[in-house]
Amino acid sequence: MTHDEVSEPTTSAAPWPVVDDALGGELETVALDAAVTAGQFVVSRRPQRLGVDTKSSDTDVVTEMDRRSEELIRYHLLTVRPQDAVYGEEGNDRAGTSGITWVVDPIDGTVNYLYGLPAYAVSVAAVVGDPRVSGAWRPVAGAVYNPVSGQAFHARVGGGAAVRYVGHTVSADTRLTVGDGPSLDQCLLATGFAYGSQVRARQADVLRAVLPAVRDIRRFGSAALDLCAVALGTVDAYFEEGLNPWDLAAGWLVVSEAGGTLSGWHGRAPGAQGVVAAPPVLHARLLTLLESVIAD
Numbered sequence: 001m002t003h004d005e006v007s008e009p010t011t012s013a014a015p016w017p018v019v020d021d022a023l024g025g026e027l028e029t030v031a032l033d034a035a036v037t038a039g040q041f042v043v044s045r046r047p048q049r050l051g052v053d054t055k056s057s058d059t060d061v062v063t064e065m066d067r068r069s070e071e072l073i074r075y076h077l078l079t080v081r082p083q084d085a086v087y088g089e090e091g092n093d094r095a096g097t098s099g100i101t102w103v104v105d106p107i108d109g110t111v112n113y114l115y116g117l118p119a120y121a122v123s124v125a126a127v128v129g130d131p132r133v134s135g136a137w138r139p140v141a142g143a144v145y146n147p148v149s150g151q152a153f154h155a156r157v158g159g160g161a162a163v164r165y166v167g168h169t170v171s172a173d174t175r176l177t178v179g180d181g182p183s184l185d186q187c188l189l190a191t192g193f194a195y196g197s198q199v200r201a202r203q204a205d206v207l208r209a210v211l212p213a214v215r216d217i218r219r220f221g222s223a224a225l226d227l228c229a230v231a232l233g234t235v236d237a238y239f240e241e242g243l244n245p246w247d248l249a250a251g252w253l254v255v256s257e258a259g260g261t262l263s264g265w266h267g268r269a270p271g272a273q274g275v276v277a278a279p280p281v282l283h284a285r286l287l288t289l290l291e292s293v294i295a296d
């Protein structure tokens with residue numbers, strides 16, 4: 001089933017469940033296990049020739065491994081949490097009864113995966129509310145796993161964010177805490193671009209105004225990893241327009257639990273219309289700049 005064919009609500013009618021630390025911890029562990037299992041799968045089972053189709057535009061690709069990874073994650077999640085809903089990038093969504101929806105990106109950075117660039121990740125988040133409606137949901141637990149670097153970022157609401165290395169061995173967790181952040185003119189700023197050419201033209205205009213105001217720009221090609229990079233401090237800030245919930249959900253929680261601020265712009269919730277993430281003071285300055293160049 002594609003997203004357009006979904007007629008049954010996932011969780012929008014249900015009251016948001018209370019996620020205490022015990023439930024948050026359980027969801028965080030499930031997210032981490034699913035993300036690591038799928039991440040190792042997409043590396044170890046990568047075929048010599050990837051079957052590739054396109055989705056929203058000729059540059060928006062999906063590989064057979066995106067679909068197989070999503071199936072594996074779905075199987076994993078529903079085996080341990082059969083009462084939950086699932087909302088994934090590649091479709092085949094499922095309604096639930098618990099008020100928890102799993103928002104899944106089976107390979108975030110699919111173009112990097114296709115080209116063999118080492119910046120892609122599996123992103124798995126548990127959210128409350130309706131992830132199909134911008135502003136009507138929020139993440140409560142999640143994990144982002146880069147199977148090439150072995151970095152596994154994870155967080156739960158109120159429980160902080162951490163990274164561990166998962167390869168042949170598993171490291172201890174390192175807690176993530178964003179620093180104060182630099183001034184705007186010293187900011188290393190990550191961003192990304194949508195697949196539609198009209199949105200890209202607008203994004204290029206915004207970039208023209210932002211680039212002279214910051215230290216430099218990075219475009220890594222995985223929004224989930226960009227958000228985790230803000231939490232880790234390997235970039236200072238990140239902004240993008242056109243994200244889908246599966247690009248955003250787990251990384252949102254990793255940044256905010258690390259003490260970063262994440263918002264939309266012009267007073268909107270983070271979502272397709274915009275996301276900006278940074279340490280709090282830098283966030284305020286970057287938001288002012290973005291709002292001065294992006295029409296409401």
Ligand code: IPD
Nearest residue numbers: 107108109110192193221222223
């Ligand atoms: C994309 C990546 C990219 C971002 C795009 C996303 P996908 O996700 O996160 O960095 O700029 O907006 O759609 O298609 O690789 O899952």
